[in-house]
Amino acid sequence: MSAAFEPLLAALLAQGQTVRFQARGSSMAPFIADGAMLEVAALGGRIPTVGEIVLVLLPSAGLEGGRVLAHRVIGYRADGWVVTRGDNCHQPDLPHSPETLIGFVTVSEQSSRRIRLDNSVGRPVNLVLGCLSAWQFHLIEWQFQSHQPIVRLALTVARRSLRPLFRLARSSARWLLWLLAEAVGPALPRRSLELELLLAAVRSYLHPAAASRLNQLAASGPDWSSLGDLAYLHGLLPLLSFQLENICPQTLPPLVRARLQSSFQTNTFSNLVLTGELLRLVGLFEAGGIELLALKGPILAQQAYGDLALRRFDDLDLLVKPAQVLAARKLILAAGYRPKFGLTPAQQETYVRLGYEETFQQTQNGVALDLHWSLLPRRYSFAPTPLSVWAAPARVELGGRAVPTLPAHKLLLFLCLHGAKHNWTRLGWLADIAALLTSDPHLDWPDLLAEAGQFGTTRMLALGLYLTRHFFEIELPLPILPLLDADPALPALARQVEAALFENLTPPLPSSGLDGGWRVHYFERFRKWLRRDRIYLATMQHWPDQVRYWLDNLLVPTPLEWIGLPLPPSIAFLYYPIRPLRVAFKFLRRRY
Numbered sequence: 001m002s003a004a005f006e007p008l009l010a011a012l013l014a015q016g017q018t019v020r021f022q023a024r025g026s027s028m029a030p031f032i033a034d035g036a037m038l039e040v041a042a043l044g045g046r047i048p049t050v051g052e053i054v055l056v057l058l059p060s061a062g063l064e065g066g067r068v069l070a071h072r073v074i075g076y077r078a079d080g081w082v083v084t085r086g087d088n089c090h091q092p093d094l095p096h097s098p099e100t101l102i103g104f105v106t107v108s109e110q111s112s113r114r115i116r117l118d119n120s121v122g123r124p125v126n127l128v129l130g131c132l133s134a135w136q137f138h139l140i141e142w143q144f145q146s147h148q149p150i151v152r153l154a155l156t157v158a159r160r161s162l163r164p165l166f167r168l169a170r171s172s173a174r175w176l177l178w179l180l181a182e183a184v185g186p187a188l189p190r191r192s193l194e195l196e197l198l199l200a201a202v203r204s205y206l207h208p209a210a211a212s213r214l215n216q217l218a219a220s221g222p223d224w225s226s227l228g229d230l231a232y233l234h235g236l237l238p239l240l241s242f243q244l245e246n247i248c249p250q251t252l253p254p255l256v257r258a259r260l261q262s263s264f265q266t267n268t269f270s271n272l273v274l275t276g277e278l279l280r281l282v283g284l285f286e287a288g289g290i291e292l293l294a295l296k297g298p299i300l301a302q303q304a305y306g307d308l309a310l311r312r313f314d315d316l317d318l319l320v321k322p323a324q325v326l327a328a329r330k331l332i333l334a335a336g337y338r339p340k341f342g343l344t345p346a347q348q349e350t351y352v353r354l355g356y357e358e359t360f361q362q363t364q365n366g367v368a369l370d371l372h373w374s375l376l377p378r379r380y381s382f383a384p385t386p387l388s389v390w391a392a393p394a395r396v397e398l399g400g401r402a403v404p405t406l407p408a409h410k411l412l413l414f415l416c417l418h419g420a421k422h423n424w425t426r427l428g429w430l431a432d433i434a435a436l437l438t439s440d441p442h443l444d445w446p447d448l449l450a451e452a453g454q455f456g457t458t459r460m461l462a463l464g465l466y467l468t469r470h471f472f473e474i475e476l477p478l479p480i481l482p483l484l485d486a487d488p489a490l491p492a493l494a495r496q497v498e499a500a501l502f503e504n505l506t507p508p509l510p511s512s513g514l515d516g517g518w519r520v521h522y523f524e525r526f527r528k529w530l531r532r533d534r535i536y537l538a539t540m541q542h543w544p545d546q547v548r549y550w551l552d553n554l555l556v557p558t559p560l561e562w563i564g565l566p567l568p569p570s571i572a573f574l575y576y577p578i579r580p581l582r583v584a585f586k587f588l589r590r591r592y
Contacts, residue, residue, distance in 0.1 A: 374386070389406070
């Protein structure tokens with residue numbers, strides 16, 4: 001920090017203003033990393049409490065790192081002078097006069113996260129860390145002040161015995177930092193030109209009047225290779241190719257245009273192959289007397305876009321009634337498919353009871369098929385019941401055959417459930433919702449809202465519609481607007497979704513260098529594992545469903561345990577303790 005800035009900083013804080021500047025140094029890591037942006041507020045004449053991070057204007061300019069110090073308060077001397085210490089320092093600072101305290105840190109921004117330190121969560125965290133740091137300091141102080149050898153020996157033993165506790169507290173600070181960041185919501189970086197162009201392509205399809213914006217962005221010199229990768233990642237490459245070819249082909253470099261045309265043709269051919277296979281399976285199921293509903297894939301492309309070529313899909317999804325799962329499975333095997341897992345009859349019955357879908361692959365053309373007997377795991381309270389799903393199915397004309405599927409309003413609810421389950425990590429899922437709303441504006445909204453409220457999926461529906469409006473600027477019908485306005489958590493969830501999209505599109509920030517080796521490696525992996533379904537969990541309206549989610553992930557056996565360690569039925573109960581052991585082994589065996 002420059003010398004010219006120091007008096008200006010003190011003057012602004014003295015006037016009661018909030019100051020924002022960049023911190024240098026790692027003495028307060030991990031709460032304040034090197035390069036973090038700090039927001040500092042004036043103390044307003046009050047005495048800072050233990051644990052608060054205060055800004056101290058040092059009387060000497062000869063200290064390395066400048067005259068301003070941001071450290072944590074760990075106590076007060078009898079004369080009122082303040083004792084501070086950096087979280088990453090071994091010794092406390094020299095005591096400071098109260099007049100040298102010019103402010104306290106309220107916000108720390110680092111690694112695209114905004115952490116509040118002055119709210120109902122940050123204050124207790126600061127207090128705990130401040131008390132632990134003061135406790136460690138006082139043990140050292142008492143040790144050197146005592147004249148009794150036995151007392152000094154006891155204090156030395158106590159200090160060394162409690163050293164792991166202090167280390168644990170410092171390590172836990174990083175966990176608390178991320179918890180605080182999640183409570184506030186991440187800061188969003190600026191959207192790239194390529195992302196804006198991709199969004200403009202979808203908007204121009206939904207609203208032809210937005211074509212001029214797409215033409216303008218395409219002429220701005222985007223990175224065409226990054227744009228293609230981005231569109232493919234989000235399942236929007238066919239729609240992007242179609243819109244660029246129809247609206248602004250003159251702005252495309254010849255090689256880029258040729259590649260887009262080639263990818264569009266390849267996707268069209270693949271979609272036709274999958275559509276033909278779907279029609280074959282529908283005929284076989286009808287001949288076998290098995291009721292089915294086709295989900296996503298070609299049916300969604302036809303319902304939402306009216307064109308099989310405008311949507312990318314890689315597999316087929318069929319829903320059957322739970323009582324007909326085994327019969328449907330036999331028919332699929334006879335049609336040339338093989339299951340992903342080779343299960344015994346007893347395991348298959350257990351899997352039908354515990355699970356809700358099974359994956360197959362065609363042995364000749366490699367087509368992947370997901371057989372569902374429930375839209376979501378039936379243990380969750382928000383899983384639609386079979387009676388609701390199978391009531392009044394719709395039929396979509398596809399290749400001269402009427403294929404049964406979900407009606408439009410139930411399809412919209414299912415798309416929102418599916419997107420929430422996968423944390424909305426693809427823009428293509430939101431584009432499907434936008435296209436469905438545009439193609440069928442007269443949905444049965446009262447029935448949809450009643451069904452969403454009945455099964456506790458109101459927030460999942462609201463978040464899907466909120467994100468669709470946020471990214472693609474569509475107008476939602478009046479009946480749905482009160483649902484979005486009634487949930488104050490939607491803006492924060494939307495920010496988390498968008499931040500996760502940016503996190504997947506940008507390289508990771510460089511490490512602060514404070515820690516290294518296997519601890520950081522496993523910490524980062526464990527943190528990502530805990531946060532992987534945070535959106536899905538946040539949209540669950542009942543806490544028992546969140547408990548079931550963790551029990552399912554940690555304790556409920558899967559075919560991976562059955563295949564990896566075959567056990568006789570008499571001791572099959574051992575799969576329940578085996579499951580968490582396998583998860584732990586999978587987590588620990590990967591090093592770097």
